[in-house]
Amino acid sequence: MPDLGISVLFKGKNLPRLLGGLWAALRISLISVVISFPLGILLGALMTLKNPFVKAAMRIYLEFIRIMPQMVLLFLFYFGTTRAFGWDLTGETASVIVFVLWGTAEMSDLVRGCLISFPAHQYETSEALGLGKAQLYRYIIIPQAVRRLIPLSVNLVTRMIKTTSLILMIGVVEILKVAQQIIEANRTASPNAAFGVYLAVFFLYFIACWPISMLAQYLERKWG
Amino acid sequence: MDWNFIYRNLPLFGKAALLTVKIGMAGIILAILLGLICAVIRHLRIPVLREITSFYIEVSRNTPLLVQLFFLYYGLPKIGVPTDAGICGMAGIAFLGGSYMSETFRSGLESIESVQTESALSLGMNRFEAMCYVVLPQAVSVSVPAFMANIIFLLKETSVFSAISLMDLMFTAKDLIGLYYKTTESLFMLVVFYLLILLPISLLGSLLERRMRYAGFGD
Numbered sequence: 001m002p003d004l005g006i007s008v009l010f011k012g013k014n015l016p017r018l019l020g021g022l023w024a025a026l027r028i029s030l031i032s033v034v035i036s037f038p039l040g041i042l043l044g045a046l047m048t049l050k051n052p053f054v055k056a057a058m059r060i061y062l063e064f065i066r067i068m069p070q071m072v073l074l075f076l077f078y079f080g081t082t083r084a085f086g087w088d089l090t091g092e093t094a095s096v097i098v099f100v101l102w103g104t105a106e107m108s109d110l111v112r113g114c115l116i117s118f119p120a121h122q123y124e125t126s127e128a129l130g131l132g133k134a135q136l137y138r139y140i141i142i143p144q145a146v147r148r149l150i151p152l153s154v155n156l157v158t159r160m161i162k163t164t165s166l167i168l169m170i171g172v173v174e175i176l177k178v179a180q181q182i183i184e185a186n187r188t189a190s191p192n193a194a195f196g197v198y199l200a201v202f203f204l205y206f207i208a209c210w211p212i213s214m215l216a217q218y219l220e221r222k223w224g
Numbered sequence: 225m226d227w228n229f230i231y232r233n234l235p236l237f238g239k240a241a242l243l244t245v246k247i248g249m250a251g252i253i254l255a256i257l258l259g260l261i262c263a264v265i266r267h268l269r270i271p272v273l274r275e276i277t278s279f280y281i282e283v284s285r286n287t288p289l290l291v292q293l294f295f296l297y298y299g300l301p302k303i304g305v306p307t308d309a310g311i312c313g314m315a316g317i318a319f320l321g322g323s324y325m326s327e328t329f330r331s332g333l334e335s336i337e338s339v340q341t342e343s344a345l346s347l348g349m350n351r352f353e354a355m356c357y358v359v360l361p362q363a364v365s366v367s368v369p370a371f372m373a374n375i376i377f378l379l380k381e382t383s384v385f386s387a388i389s390l391m392d393l394m395f396t397a398k399d400l401i402g403l404y405y406k407t408t409e410s411l412f413m414l415v416v417f418y419l420l421i422l423l424p425i426s427l428l429g430s431l432l433e434r435r436m437r438y439a440g441f442g443d
Binding site for chain 2: 068071169
């Protein structure tokens, strides 16, 4: 039975290194989530305004970010803007910028979809009951919106985590890169290590995303 | 902007775009078939098969395509499975897309009330006929918007193909940047070609969505 890389995983510091790589990817997605969610909520609320200029500008931003593959956006920032504006971006910074832009677009779309899904009579009824604008949002809209939004945004977190695997392509050292290094280092000792190591990466990503997906499903059932 | 450079390399990008669309579309068609099968299995609650499909859906939804492709392309040959980059790309898209398509179809199936199946059965159709002639046509039309969104999502995901050395748009752009240092031009073409592929589908999606509202019953 040839070695399929399981022993390579437990050799030396290989497993902790792999986990460190996973953390590098997770950290970037977490930073992006923390920045982009409040921004997305703000933008989403702005998009429900009737102002045509705000609407058009948001629309263009949103459509462009959402139609472009995230990989193209990463390339645009990492290779394009550095060349065009002459500044210096590390892979990490470029990926945080891209994920913030993308996360904000996705989040704002969720928020907008949620806000416009309330039937007009809710607004009218609360007005008829004598609630002010602030009270309308405080007591009627926000409590409902939060319940609808939380499962969706938890899902967005898993999408962000999955998409961070792309940062390998702009040279950030994350879990896949570490896996490549481990495989290369053990090329002669166990030439078949790629199987076990990539399987481990696959499994680790699953372990990172699955509980979050389960949470989203649970919340959706509870509040849906 | 060096327009001459762009003009010279148009055929290269054209070829790459064709490859992206070809492998992407083949993968998407497989994903649709896989998704339909999984959705029907879960809808009909077939024992054993149902557990297998749930497991598959969880695994495929919670791992990135890039990692799936790395495993398929670099991992599998080590246990003696011969792999080809094109087939890997297709299989990756099918594996990832199958679960998304299945969820879409399942929510479509669930939106058809059980009264319809029961009526079809009492009219003398068997389960297969009730599925094929009554439930599926409606379920499919209900899930069209989500379905189009999935297709766009999967086509976007094909951008990771360059990692398994398929000469797609990303690969070509990166190659040209490396060879000639024409960053702006290469990235410009990259964006234009992706827009050329994705924009028509996105527009078609919103058109179909509007059309399909007529299929709704009692709105």
